Amino acid sequence: MxxxxxxxxxxxxxxxxxxxxxxxxxxxxxxxxxxxxxxxxxxxxxxxxxxxxNPLASSLLSEVRRKRLSQFQGVLAAVDLVEPARPSISGSYLRDLARGATDRAAQLGFKVERFSIGRRGLTIQRLDTVLHTRGIRGVLIMPAWQHPNFTQLNWTHFAGAYADYLIERPALHSVCPDHHRAMMSIMDHLETLGYRRPGLVLQRQQTDRLQRRWDAGFLAHRESRGIEPIPLLVPEKLEREAFQAWFRKHRPDVVIGHSAEIVDWMTACGAHVPHSHGFCCLNIGLNSAPCAGIDLQPYEIGVHAIELVIAQIHHNSYGIPDVPCTTTVPCRWVDGPTLPTSPIGRPAS
CATH class of the missing domain: 1.10.260 (434 Repressor (Amino-terminal Domain))
Structure with missing residues (x-):
């Protein structure tokens, strides 16, 4: 004793x-x-x-031992869901996010491997077995279009993070764009350019999966400025006919939305973008055609998300967190041909 x-x-x-x-x-x-x-x-x-x-002391000693042996510290998993309903245009966003995670992990001595679950991929039970057998203890869950459920993973073995808004099954730490702040910045910028009748166009799933942060920012800014209200267009599926009926009836001078295809629909209604009307894209990475709008910075989200996973490993923080926290990454404004670069009616300086 x-x-x-x-x-x-x-x-x-x-x-x-x-x-x-x-x-x-x-x-x-x-x-x-x-x-x-x-x-x-x-x-x-x-x-x-x-x-x-003392997990910090243990982590420091482990770091010393690792550096004596090798800079390589292990493998991390980036888990993606195979979802038939997910728009194909989201592929570029996921690639940039995965690239940011992979690059940053390599700088910190880790290798990231991609795993797919769902149709044509692994089951979650099989993924749990694979990760456990290979000694992979860090899991980054990639953004999902629907509501993911990873409760069947044995989280006592893993440190995890979600690269999107907080998921509930289970609730993990998350890293994601700051959509609400981005919308407020967009509205400020459009107001500076001289637009007074902004209209917001979203598909239902695009706003619901973000807990309505896009429209919340839009409505909050509009109310604070006393801007003439134009009804939001939020259908289950955005189609040309419904958009053009909304556009002709409510006459917004600038449209905020995701798809560059909206510019063609506006043009067919007689708009001359960017001279008579403007279009602001909520995610320029989704479109091959150049647009003015915001870059959600998926590469940086991948960087910060994988750092969060690695930090938990270094602190021996495995399992579902008692208090899941969300880290937001600011969006970046990008000029483009669908908006003027100087206020409407004023010559460029």
Whole structure:
């Protein structure tokens, strides 16, 4: 037994329990190599003798050991859902996000591997087995079009983050664009250019999956400025006929939306973009045609998301967080041919 006058250590715990110091250390870090019975036994004994595990010190020692051996620290998983309903245009966004995660992980000594689940991919149960067998403990969940459910992963083994708004099954830390702030900035910019009748066009799924942050920012700014209200156009599926009926009836002088195809629909109604009317794109990465609007910076989202996963690993923070937090990345304004670069009616300086 440990001497009560001696401060308990991992070595004294190991001696008391008849285990190796490595097993005790891994049990205190909730490592999956140690079975649940042994982990509980170690933790009970640690409480009895007053041992307090210091994850920071453990992480620093592990870092020293790793650098003695190699700069390579392990493999991380980037998990993507195969969703038939997801728009194909989202592919470029996901590629840039994955590239940011991969580049930053490599700088920090990790390799990122992509895994697909859903139709033609792994089941979540199979993914759990693969990750556990290969010792992959960090999981980055890529953005999903619908509402993902990853509760079947055994999260006691993993540190995870979601590269979009907070998911609820389970609730993890997340990194995503600041859509509300972006919309407020868009409205300020359009007002500076001289537009007074902005109209917002979204598909229902585009706003619902973001918990209505786009339209919340739009309506909040419009109300604060006393701008003449134009009804939002938010159909299940955005189609030419419905858009043109809305455009002719409400006569917005600038349209805010996702698809550059809207410019053609406006032109067919007699608009001359950007001379008589303007178009602002909510995600320029979705369109091959150049537009004025915002870059959601998916590369930077990937960078910050993978840093969050790695930080949890370094701090031995595995499992579903008690308080899931959201980190937002600001969007970037990009000039383009669908809006003037100087206020309407004024010559360029």
């Amino acid at each position: 440990s001497d009560a006058s001696t401060k308990p250590t991992i070595r004294t715990l190991a001696r008391d329990l008849g285990l190796s110091a490595t097993t005790v250390s891994e049990a205190l870090r909730n490592h999956p190599r140690v079975n649940a019975v042994t982990r509980d036994r170690v933790r009970v004994r640690a409480r009895e003798v007053g041992y307090h595990f």
